[in-house]
Amino acid sequence: MITVEEALATVLEHTIQSTSVSCSLTAATGKVLQEDIYADRDFPPFDRVMMDGIGIEYASWEAGRRSFTICGVQLAGSPRRTLEDTETCLEVMTGAMLPERVDTIIPYEEVDIKEGIATISNDKIQRGKHIHPQGHDRKKAAKLLSRGTLIGPAEAALLATVGKKELLVSSMPKVALISTGDELVEVDEVPLPYQIRMSNSYALQSSLTGMGIEAQRFHLLDNKDILLAELTEIIASHDVLILSGGVSKGKKDHVPEVLAELGVEKRFHRVRQRPGKPFWFGTFGQDKAIFALPGNPASTFLCYYRYVLPWLWTSMGAVYRPLVAVLEQDFSFQKPLTCFLQVSLYLGEDGRLWARPKPGAGSGDLANLTENHGFLQLPAEKDTFRVGEVYPLVSYRPLPWS
Numbered sequence: 001m002i003t004v005e006e007a008l009a010t011v012l013e014h015t016i017q018s019t020s021v022s023c024s025l026t027a028a029t030g031k032v033l034q035e036d037i038y039a040d041r042d043f044p045p046f047d048r049v050m051m052d053g054i055g056i057e058y059a060s061w062e063a064g065r066r067s068f069t070i071c072g073v074q075l076a077g078s079p080r081r082t083l084e085d086t087e088t089c090l091e092v093m094t095g096a097m098l099p100e101r102v103d104t105i106i107p108y109e110e111v112d113i114k115e116g117i118a119t120i121s122n123d124k125i126q127r128g129k130h131i132h133p134q135g136h137d138r139k140k141a142a143k144l145l146s147r148g149t150l151i152g153p154a155e156a157a158l159l160a161t162v163g164k165k166e167l168l169v170s171s172m173p174k175v176a177l178i179s180t181g182d183e184l185v186e187v188d189e190v191p192l193p194y195q196i197r198m199s200n201s202y203a204l205q206s207s208l209t210g211m212g213i214e215a216q217r218f219h220l221l222d223n224k225d226i227l228l229a230e231l232t233e234i235i236a237s238h239d240v241l242i243l244s245g246g247v248s249k250g251k252k253d254h255v256p257e258v259l260a261e262l263g264v265e266k267r268f269h270r271v272r273q274r275p276g277k278p279f280w281f282g283t284f285g286q287d288k289a290i291f292a293l294p295g296n297p298a299s300t301f302l303c304y305y306r307y308v309l310p311w312l313w314t315s316m317g318a319v320y321r322p323l324v325a326v327l328e329q330d331f332s333f334q335k336p337l338t339c340f341l342q343v344s345l346y347l348g349e350d351g352r353l354w355a356r357p358k359p360g361a362g363s364g365d366l367a368n369l370t371e372n373h374g375f376l377q378l379p380a381e382k383d384t385f386r387v388g389e390v391y392p393l394v395s396y397r398p399l400p401w402s
């Protein structure tokens with residue numbers, strides 16, 4: 001067996017090179033950017049009004065004037081107006097260009113308006129207040145986004161702002177999700193007493209769909225001839241295979257043997273961890289990867305989120321950034337296996353992410369996964385873990401910020 005650290009390093013050493021493809025902005029969320037993005041103009045592109053109110057020349061207020069005749073309105077989306085003289089003001093709207101000669105904005109809340117005269121009620125006016133200066137945030141030609149950035153809502157807004165209707169993103173790999181096992185039936189079937197409905201492939205498909213990857217699902221029986229025939233075709237038509245089940249030491253666990261006969265190069269089999277010890281990983285040629293995960297739900301979850309997901313993001317050019325969390329209570333585990341402890345998470349008053357152990361009834365306890373947020377990675381060289389200690393976190397659902 002190899003260590004968790006060795007397994008992850010091996011997986012990431014065998015990523016595949018994603019190509020760049022053109023993508024519309026509306027379809028880009030969840031994809032990885034494959035070009036640098038630069039500002040096509042200043043941010044903001046003009047001196048921008050930040051509050052609804054009136055705009056004046058500060059020197060006039062400084063000289064003692066408190067009432068101003070309203071000479072017009074500067075609306076957002078309208079050409080720039082000019083203040084007529086020091087005795088007048090312009091009503092200004094949020095998002096509008098700052099009028100010529102105006103250098104101070106007073107919000108409506110600090111102004112009394114009667115019969116076209118605006119009287120300032122605040123005695124502490126500041127020059128330049130409520131004005132967003134041109135180029136304050138970013139200058140024209142400044143780099144806004146770097147290649148390898150994962151595109152989310154904020155990035156989509158920025159891309160729209162610079163007019164990127166089409167952009168380059170990483171191509172998505174063709175992924176096959178393969179459940180193995182005679183005991184499995186489809187979700188719309190009524191299982192016999194010795195059968196269960198398949199769930200692992202649906203869990204993985206759900207995660208991949210969230211990344212914009214359309215994965216095909218397959219179910220193969222624990223029959224060596226069937227596995228050989230079906231996997232031959234699946235390998236030929238996909239970039240990535242993620243199998244679930246058939247990798248342990250059972251009499252019908254044929255997956256490792258079949259993959260070897262198909263010419264898949266085994267990189268490792270069995271990792272010094274719990275759950276997920278029988279995890280298998282290999283490559284086929286220079287551009288295909290095969291992950292064979294143990295079939296118990298917690299093992300499948302752990303191996304997918306700890307190894308497969310970082311491999312996918314890295315292959316698509318994104319940067320893998322692990323998380324950490326603080327152990328909420330003491331916990332013991334027999335070494336020398338790395339323990340991936342199921343935990344629920346919450347944000348503590350100290351601003352840190354805390355992990356509450358909820359181990360469940362073992363790797364087959366599917367329901368327990370719904371009550372947790374991830375796995376805390378407890379190192380193999382220890383058997384006692386104390387409250388307040390910080391460990392790596394493998395998260396499989398959104399973090400609870402409230």
